[in-house]
Amino acid sequence: MKNILYPIKFTPILKDKIWGGQKLKTLLNKTSDLPNIGESWEISDVEGDTSVVANGALKGQTLKQIQETYKEDLIGLQNYRVFGNKFPLLIKFIDAKQDLSIQLHPNDELAAKRHNSFGKTEMWYVMQADEGSNLIVGFNQKMDAETYLSHLENKTLTEILNFDKVKVGDTYFIEVGRVHAIGAGVVVAEIQQTSDITYRVYDWDRVDDEGNERELHNDLAIDAIDFEMEDNFRVSYEKAKNQSNKMVSCPYFTTSYLDVDSTLKKENNHDSFLIYMCVEGEAQITTDSGTETIKKGETILLPAAVKNYEITSENAKLLEVYV
Structure with missing residues (x-):
């Protein structure tokens, strides 16, 4: 059974988003007629969005099907013991033509209890950034729930958020409980746990084509925010050639x-x-x-x-x- 396995490509799952643009087509050669492509899900086992093999002998089968067939030969013995037939990572490219909502993700415990899901620890690698574009990560001062809620209520949340100007190669580690957003003009590669659970806390007061605001999740979010987190989200790394x-x-x-x-x-x-x-x-x-x-x-x-x-x-x- 092992010798049939080979480097596997999947058909990207493209997502139309209110904040998306066209860079996934122009920069990353994705094919789509969607007007605002925000995300390309490269490898996904999220319910309802399972990747389909695009090459070789397994072409046309889903990620779930091949994991059920090949088990530890596909994902490793220990991974199979832990995750069974659930693929543990969700891999994406993201194009933010507009700012994404201010958001955060719950930890494993909260996500399991509330959503029967994994938590959503993730990281970003900046592939392209327009001049002056930002990522929002964490707060710009020591924060507590009372101060946070006061700013949220007064629509002054952006006054307490940390804005980082970014360039190609900048890398961020976004732990669960950390408030964050990808800013307008940025394309990132995103690696995350398999989860689609996001708590949106502020969406810039924007509305869709029918005049509706997107749902916010502030009741859920307040328990999920970690106000004690250190500012350790910027990743420094070596860039030595021809090695990992x-x-x-x-x-x-x-x-x-x-x-x-x-x-x-x-x-x-x-x-x-x-x-x-x-x-x-x-x-x-x-x-x-x-x-x-x-x-x-x-x-x-x-x-x-x-x-x-x-x-x-x-x-x-x-x-x-x-x-």
């Missing part, structure tokens, strides 16, 4: 940065699948079953049973992810 440079390592995922301009012989020593997101250039990934090309804006899943492989490129920047 660790960026983020947490209980839910480990992500490294690869700047490849030769051929790397790689061995998967992790009891896990590997995911590669191409954030610049293109690369070839070669295994015993053949070679797959991955271009900017594409994502590939390397099953856990594939232990030895090569990455070849003249100009690729990749994010490498495992659990």
Whole structure:
């Protein structure tokens, strides 16, 4: 059974969003007629949005089907013991033409109790940023519930939020309970737990085409905000060529940065699948079953049973992810 597994690509699931734009088409070559493409779900096992294989012998099968078939050969033995037939990560590219809502995500305990879901720890890698664009992460001062609620009620929430100007390569680790938003003009690669649970606390008073405001979740959010968090969300990392440079390592995922301009012989020593997101250039990934090309804006899943492989490129920047 192992030898059928190969580097797997999936058909992107594109999401129309009130704040979305066209950069996922123009920069990342996604194909869609949607007017405001906000997100491309690259690998997803979210209920109702399960990825479908786009290449090779498994083409047309869903991620859920192949996980049920290949189990630990697909995701690793320990991962299979923990997650069973639920794929643990949701992988996205996001284009914010307008500011996203101010939001946060619940932890595992709250998400399980309220939504029968995982929590939503995530990270962002900035792929493109217009001049002067921002990410909103955390508060710009020590914060408590009383002060926060006062600003929320008076519509002065932005006065207490931390705005960071960003450039390509900037990386942020967004833990559960941290207030955040992607600002207008930014394209990010996002790696997160498999969860679609978001608590929206402020949406800039905007309305949709029919004049309706989007739902806010302030009653749920107040219990989920962690007011004690340190300002440790900016990720510093090495950028040494032709090796994996660790960026983020947490209980839910480990992500490294690869700047490849030769051929790397790689061995998967992790009891896990590997995911590669191409954030610049293109690369070839070669295994015993053949070679797959991955271009900017594409994502590939390397099953856990594939232990030895090569990455070849003249100009690729990749994010490498495992659990």
